[in-house]
Amino acid sequence: MxxxxxxxxxxxxxxxxxxxxxxxxxxxxxxxxxxxxxxxxxxxxxxxxxxxxxxxxxxxxxxxxxxxxxVSVLIDIFHGFDAKNVLETQRERLQTRLVREQVGGQEIDEDEPALVK
Known part of the structure; x- marks a missing residue:
């Protein structure tokens, strides 16, 4: 694993x-x-x-x-991440997207990296 x-x-x-x-x-x-x-x-x-x-x-x-x-944070984070995108996307972009989606409730542009499994 x-x-x-x-x-x-x-x-x-x-x-x-x-x-x-x-x-x-x-x-x-x-x-x-x-x-x-x-x-x-x-x-x-x-x-x-x-x-x-x-x-x-x-x-x-x-x-x-x-x-x-x-646990609620883990559910939220792992619902939207997969290993491939985490490895292939710049850390700052992932952090920005996570905050905007999960904290701000903002929809993300299609050209940004997908985090959904």
């Missing part, structure tokens, strides 16, 4: 705790029916302090994001 692939795998595993599975359930919510099924709660994601090693259920404090808040 390349370093990019390792980073992508770590991102995939961490993101999998928070994203819905094939059954529409988020591992982070464990067996809490309200968070899994209630339409008013199911999209409000809590970033817990710890996670159950077997099922990914959130444990500990849920009011302080700490390191788990970085």
């Amino acid at each position: 390349t370093l990019f692939e390792v980073a992508d795998e770590i991102h995939r595993r961490l993101a999998g705790i928070f994203l819905r599975d094939a059954n529409g359930r988020r591992p982070v919510d464990g067996g809490t029916t309200k968070f899994q099924e209630d339409p008013h709660w199911r999209d409000l994601i809590l970033f817990y302090e710890y996670f159950h090693g077997d099922n990914g259920a959130g444990l500990g404090a849920s009011h302080q994001t700490g390191w788990t808040g970085l």
